[in-house]
Amino acid sequence: MIKDITLGQYFPGNSPIHRLDPRSKLVLVFALLIIIFLCQNFFSLALITVFSVVCVLLSRIPFKTMMKGLKTIVFVILLTSILQIFYNHEGTILWQWHKIQITTGGVSMAIFITVRIICLIFVSSLLTYTTSPTLLTDGIERLLKPLKKIHIEPHTLAMMMTIALRFIPTLIEEVDHIMAAQKARGADLESGNLIKRAKALIPILIPLFVNSFRRAYDLAYAMECRCYRGGDGRTRMRIMKLSGVDFAAYAVCALLLAGVIVLNICFEAVI
Amino acid sequence: MSLVEVKDLVYIYGENTPFCKTALDHVFLTLEKGGIKAIIGHTGSGKSTLIQHLNALLTPNSGTVYFEGQNVNESKEVSYQIRFRVGLCFQYPEYQLFENTVYQDIAFGPKNMGLNEQQIDAAVQKAASYVGITPDLFQQSPFDLSGGQKRRIAMAGVMAMDPDLLILDEPTAGLDPRGRNQILSFIRDYKERSGKTVLIVSHSMDDVAECADEVIVVNDGKIAMQGSVREVFSRSEELSKMGLTVPETTRIIERLRAEGYDLPAGIFTVEQAAQAIYHFLKGGGAD
Numbered sequence: 001m002i003k004d005i006t007l008g009q010y011f012p013g014n015s016p017i018h019r020l021d022p023r024s025k026l027v028l029v030f031a032l033l034i035i036i037f038l039c040q041n042f043f044s045l046a047l048i049t050v051f052s053v054v055c056v057l058l059s060r061i062p063f064k065t066m067m068k069g070l071k072t073i074v075f076v077i078l079l080t081s082i083l084q085i086f087y088n089h090e091g092t093i094l095w096q097w098h099k100i101q102i103t104t105g106g107v108s109m110a111i112f113i114t115v116r117i118i119c120l121i122f123v124s125s126l127l128t129y130t131t132s133p134t135l136l137t138d139g140i141e142r143l144l145k146p147l148k149k150i151h152i153e154p155h156t157l158a159m160m161m162t163i164a165l166r167f168i169p170t171l172i173e174e175v176d177h178i179m180a181a182q183k184a185r186g187a188d189l190e191s192g193n194l195i196k197r198a199k200a201l202i203p204i205l206i207p208l209f210v211n212s213f214r215r216a217y218d219l220a221y222a223m224e225c226r227c228y229r230g231g232d233g234r235t236r237m238r239i240m241k242l243s244g245v246d247f248a249a250y251a252v253c254a255l256l257l258a259g260v261i262v263l264n265i266c267f268e269a270v271i
Numbered sequence: 272m273s274l275v276e277v278k279d280l281v282y283i284y285g286e287n288t289p290f291c292k293t294a295l296d297h298v299f300l301t302l303e304k305g306g307i308k309a310i311i312g313h314t315g316s317g318k319s320t321l322i323q324h325l326n327a328l329l330t331p332n333s334g335t336v337y338f339e340g341q342n343v344n345e346s347k348e349v350s351y352q353i354r355f356r357v358g359l360c361f362q363y364p365e366y367q368l369f370e371n372t373v374y375q376d377i378a379f380g381p382k383n384m385g386l387n388e389q390q391i392d393a394a395v396q397k398a399a400s401y402v403g404i405t406p407d408l409f410q411q412s413p414f415d416l417s418g419g420q421k422r423r424i425a426m427a428g429v430m431a432m433d434p435d436l437l438i439l440d441e442p443t444a445g446l447d448p449r450g451r452n453q454i455l456s457f458i459r460d461y462k463e464r465s466g467k468t469v470l471i472v473s474h475s476m477d478d479v480a481e482c483a484d485e486v487i488v489v490n491d492g493k494i495a496m497q498g499s500v501r502e503v504f505s506r507s508e509e510l511s512k513m514g515l516t517v518p519e520t521t522r523i524i525e526r527l528r529a530e531g532y533d534l535p536a537g538i539f540t541v542e543q544a545a546q547a548i549y550h551f552l553k554g555g556g557a558d
């Protein structure tokens with residue numbers, strides 16, 4: 001059950017999206033998230049939606065996988081849609097029952113927000129689906145380089161992130177294991193009130209922490225044995241270089257931004 | 272009535288995912304009461320998966336597990352109670368200690384059983400004595416002790432529930448020869464003193480030869496053989512096809528026999544080998 005968490009799952013591939021430089025991807029995804037929020041009417045939203053779908057098709061990530069990413073936030077989507085439908089009283093009334101009324105304004109707002117959330121999820125999950133965690137952290141490290149001026153070490157941050165990502169599956173396995181072992185001694189993890197359940201977590205959490213510290217020490221020693229001394233003077237196996245795909249992607253996104261702005265000006269805003 | 276009866280057990284990890292793996296494939300197994308039994312099989316053959324069904328930690332995809340005639344998956348309550356009767360000690364149990372003191376950690380199981388203070392105290396004292404943990408260690412933190420001591424404390428934590436069947440998954444894994452001998456002798460000692468049935472899981476034939484009465488060989492999710500140590504070890508060719516080798520001692524004696532030395536067959540431990548060679552050198556030949 002605990003294994004179902006998909007976190008930054010990477011789908012290897014060789015699509016144009018996969019080939020983008022991780023730095024470009026980070027910057028572009030950030031830009032796209034802003035562009036999505038800039039959309040003010042259905043025309044600009046449609047443009048962005050088409051763009052997101054084209055990106056997904058280009059990446060060759062199966063739609064089923066993308067939908068799975070949506071499953072976790074279905075609740076959020078439903079909640080916001082319902083709130084919009086019942087609390088927005090603009091436009092003509094479609095249906096009424098005592099004080100509850102559903103209006104065209106409410107329905108169109110609900111649709112607008114749902115589509116927007118789906119676009120947000122698609123674009124941001126494309127980043128993690130098409131970039132391996134190592135490349136991603138490498139990209140972040142390079143982008144954060146200016147922080148060195150204020151004495152924050154981007155290399156250290158990136159290394160911490162890489163290690164954290166690496167150990168998530170290990171820890172999940174470990175939790176499963178410890179849970180089984182404590183259940184074998186009669187630990188009851190499933191019944192009782194909140195306080196009892198919180199208490200029942202102690203036999204799981206303490207071994208987990210103790211083992212994590214042990215692992216951390218082991219890892220630190222192993223890294224030191226291989227002469228790891230932080231980022232200074234380290235060279236890289238993969239040298240990042242912007243290529244044609246990157247420039248094309250920047251151009252497309254610039255055009256997209258222009259398109260959204262034009263459509264926002266030409267048509268009436270709904271939000 | 273048999274102690275354990277497994278009927279047509281199938282278990283699949285990650286069913287309906289691309290990573291699904293049939294770990295147990297129509298397993299039938301009967302275990303009688305008493306003695307030390309051993310499950311052997313190479314890594315990934317399904318030993319750990321099998322034993323987790325015996326105390327209802329895993330629920331079969333199909334098939335049934337009976338403990339003393341009772342279906343262990345009959346209801347949630349039965350599954351819960353069965354864990355006190357079938358004590359399962361996992362591989363590397365030392366990484367599952369959590370209490371402030373050795374005493375409290377051993378007492379975790381008995382406490383969950385709902386025993387009173389006196390009964391808990393008696394159970395802890397007895398369990399600790401099985402594995403050579405002296406009362407002067409009781410108030411120490413389990414995290415301050417040596418690896419071998421931690422493992423023995425974890426074993427005591429399961430023994431303290433006084434289970435009718437004690438299952439130990441790879442109890443000697445990762446120990447030096449001295450630690451290994453110590454654990455094996457504690458296990459034999461436990462069986463003698465408690466009179467309970469013990470089931471050990473191992474991939475070491477030497478461990479099995481040294482303490483088991485009955486051997487169950489698991490291969491690729493199925494029971495491949497079951498019988499006495501002598502019966503199973505005499506089928507060394509089949510065993511080696513399953514990635515298992517008979518104990519080193521047996522191989523040496525077999526080699527000597529092939530060279531024409533008149534030694535008896537069916538020798539599995541160093542002591543037996545020493546005896547046989549002693550007899551041979553004294554001129555007695557095979558007895």
Ligand SMILES: Nc1ncnc2c1ncn2[C@@H]1O[C@H](COP(=O)(O)OP(=O)(O)O)[C@@H](O)[C@H]1O
Pocket residue numbers: 284285292293294312313314315316317318319320321
């Ligand atoms: N939690 C799990 N998830 C998926 N597959 C597993 C899991 N645990 C074990 N397996 C698989 O099931 C098979 C049997 O494993 P296991 O019972 O642990 O073998 P053994 O204890 O004999 O080494 C192995 O192929 C293993 O990869």
Ligand SMILES: [Mg+2]
Pocket residue numbers: 318319320362440
């Ligand atoms: Mg195992």
